[in-house]
Amino acid sequence: MAKSKVAFVCNDCGSDYAKWQGQCGDCGAWNTLSEIRLGPGKSAARNVGVSGGARGGYAGALAEARVLADIDLDDLPRFSSGTGEFDRVLGGGLVPGSTILIGGNPGAGKSTLLLQTMCHLATTLDTLYITGEESLQQVAMRARRLSLPTDRLRLMTETNVEAVIAAAEKYQPRVLVVDSIQVMHFDDLSSAPGSVSQVRECAAFLTRFAKRTGTVVFLVGHVTKDGSLAGPKVLEHMIDCSILLEGDHDSRFRTLRGQKNRFGAVNELGIFAMTEQGLREVRNPSAIFLDRSGEPASGSAVMVVWEGTRPLLVEIQALVDESQLGNPRRVAVGLEQNRLAMLLAVLHRHGGLQLGDQDVFANVVGGVKVLETSADLALLLAIVSSFRDRQLPRDMVIFGEVGLSGEIRPVPSGQERLAEAAKHGFTRAIVPRANAPRGEIKGMQVLAVSKLAEALAAVD
Structure with a gap:
């Protein structure tokens, strides 16, 4: 019997090595190398079920080379998942033959979202739900509690990936859910379920099945303590779509x-609310994050961020207080910590405000994580408002990127951001000069600025 080949793969960056070592030479992480066995076992090759056996190719078959001009450019036949926000994140719906990985913290609602989606699809399509972490009774109890239609959804508890594929070959579902990929295993691999080799081979086997049969495969993935998906980094290259469900335990929004x-578009965002009937989509998320029914206070500003393919209005809050420590604190929730420190230096150099002896806290209301630079100007004006204890106008919206020389740089889709703000009743806006609207926006006064000093003078 030929000796199986072994490699060691870094869980963070995916680099492979011939032997184990304490530190990854590419990303510098310690104790992240895990052993994997190269190639699937004999039973895996037999069960691939495509021409060429184990040489069937990643897409499921050995195909002839074709001229690029001869390839049909018709749109892929998508179909809806039954939830508008879910379809938005997926790029417009489910694509046959795609593999979708859903990750999230325990209790975020991954199984609830997929169970709702599968029960809806089962009314018109053949579906199969594989649960490896819960019993059939537990899933049935959740479906009954959520008042979901359960008369057509096929449910199966199994952790052997070959048995899962055999069941899928028998029932031929259009949509298959595997909950979760960390509990699936191959009998031919000696490592435990959840190890790098098991996750890698099981995901590759399920992806080949999806490409060969045109089945939409959902894989549920766990996350590690730092918030990244568990398993090898190569898993992200196998799948077609990776989405993350996030939400604090003390908040009902996900x-x-x-x-x-x-x-579809990357970094698309969908908003859901956790209710007694499960996850419900929020069609107007800006109205949720702009719940400013309380008394007006200093240190609060409204900004327009761009999430995927739509604008989103969120409130940003800042608190500046005299520090009692030798090193003042800089805390950012929902924002990048290093960018906050950089913007404070710009405010000192080009705005004339010295905050070196002040603690600065910044928070994006509603648990939203802002990943773009359009929040720079709103953050600085909120900090100035808190430092001077002067309220910003409640009908004012702010967006713009701040450069190191104090210039206000433009951001993409400025016209759409202003239109979204006007739709929610805002009458004033401070925007970069390059984002000034070409025509008049009814009911809105737009102040275009090119320097940080101009923006500070506008709110002084």
């Missing part, structure tokens, strides 16, 4: 963010 999508 955000579904696309991290990779071969069929």
